[in-house]
Amino acid sequence: MSSLKHLAAAAGLAAVALAAATASAQDKKPITWWYETAAPENQENLQTILVDPFNAAHPDQSLSIDFRGAELDKQLRIAMLSGSGPDVVYTAGPSYVAAMAQAGQLLPLDDYAAKLGWNDRLLPIFLEIGKYDGKLYALPKTYETLGLFYNKTLFDKNGWQPPKTIAEFETLADAMLAKGIVPFAAGNADWRPANEHYVSIVLNSIAGPDNVYKALTGQIPWTAEPFVKAIDTLNKWWQAGYFGPNYFSLTGEQAFAQVATGQAGMAPTGTWNFTNVPRYFPANNAEPAFVGFPSAEGVPYPIYALGVGSTFSIAATSQNPDGAAAVIDMVFSDKFYGDMNSAWQGEWNTPLKDLSKVTMADSVLPLYGQTMKNLAGAVSAGQYGYTTWTFLPPATDTYVVSGIEEVWLGKITTAQFLETLDATFKQDREQGKAPAIPKR
Structure with a gap:
């Protein structure tokens, strides 16, 4: 009988403990x-x-x-x-x-x-x-910032140096194409906004961050000549095949892996891809490297587009x-x-x-x-630039992602892209949706 009482008491204590734990949770x-x-x-x-x-x-x-x-x-x-x-x-x-x-x-x-x-x-x-x-x-x-990841092992093998100017960059990309290497490891299959990474790169490294700042603060329109030159250059790279044949079917990670294997020469992308470096480079006996993206004449090097x-x-x-x-x-x-x-x-x-x-x-x-x-x-x-996803208001930023694809695919011209970008930006600003832009 005492043992039954003991069991009953134990069961009672357990119930109390469970109730207390439940109440505590x-x-x-x-x-x-x-x-x-x-x-x-x-x-x-x-x-x-x-x-x-x-x-x-x-x-x-x-x-x-x-x-x-x-x-x-x-x-x-x-x-x-x-x-x-x-x-x-x-x-x-x-x-x-x-x-x-x-x-x-x-x-x-x-x-x-x-x-x-x-x-x-x-x-x-x-x-x-x-x-x-x-x-x-x-x-x-x-x-984060945007820059150029590359396979140092591949570069050393071919006697290549990381480019610092746009002219050096284009010469290098053409040399890669001649060897059957895709110049850009790039893909947007899992993240369409990857498109704007490249827009951000050319706006800052070709048009220059001072001009981007002026446009963000309403001092010059997005249709100004420096931006025409930037988007025209980006489109030239697309048409030349720098992005390779599989941009729309590769995920960002799949594309980045191609730098480690040597299928692609460079990855113009963001520092978030450091998470993929240990996953792919050691397995391919390749040494990774990262530098600022090359700059056009008149733009300091390197410019780190701030994101x-x-x-x-x-x-x-x-x-x-x-x-x-x-x-x-x-x-x-x-x-x-x-x-x-x-x-x-x-x-x-x-x-x-x-x-x-x-x-x-x-x-x-x-x-x-x-x-x-x-x-x-x-x-x-103060040697930084501006990424589109950080400093453009939402509707404008959304248009950058879809609009640049239309330029690449020949559906609209650079001028039409920038006109719509400028009109959307003005509307966003008038509605009070533009992010704060710190003074340079």
Whole structure:
């Protein structure tokens, strides 16, 4: 009988413990975050480097990340309109932020920036980029640049040097074509906005960042001669076959892999592709390299077109804004920078002012660390340009992606492309949807 009582008592204690655990779980405040596409190993990196440590350090909070894939942007827009979006709002860049801020969908972050020290911890230019109507609404998850990845092993074998001028670049690309090598490793099968990477490159490296700045601030139209020259040159490269025969059927990763195999000579793309370097170059016994994209006559070399690939905001309807701010604050820590960049290069270059306290694993490619230092130095020295997805308003940016394809396919002329671009930009600006443009 006593044993039965003992079992009953044990069962009762177990029930109490389960109820307490359930109640404890229910007491935790949820923090939701919708994320884009990520490879399985990088989903695991986010779980072990961010979610688990955050939840352990904040026992009253429960952070969860929901991977939404390529449809994130569409799903987010619909959810934000109905007030049912996540707490941490993750956008594809500042061009999306102005419209959301204008619609009252985002919470101003100025108080958090002051309270949590973001104003002192982050590069000032990124605080300016995230503002709308004088208030801070977004901070970058990562800042990036465009340049030229190449296969140093292939270059050494052929006696090639990385080009610094457009003339040198075109001579090199023609030499690659003559050898049956595709000059550009490029593809947009999984991400059509890859089109604008190349538009951004020519606007900055051919028209020049000073002219881009003047156009962004309304001082000159997008139909001005420097932009005609830039788009004409890009179209010339397309017609010459620099992009290869499979641009529309290759994903970005498949295209980048061709640099490592030697099927393609160069990849004019962004620093986010550092995440693919360890995946492909060692397996092909090839040494990777990265330099600034060549510049036209009269444009300094190198120009690093400044990009913000994605931003963090907090939903105005969030039931837990303090929790969301705590997550963003952890992302802007020295420890997180070191841990995440050790595991996942190219996607988490958060805009910290000082990287001297950051420690990364010995396995991290020195080329990556040096490139990030070069980029930070270029930003500080003012030798940077402007990526379209960061500095153009949303409708204008969307047109760049579709319009340049029409130029390549002979459906419209450069003049028609730039006329529509200019008209769309003026309309966006009049509607108050243009991102903030920091003074040069």
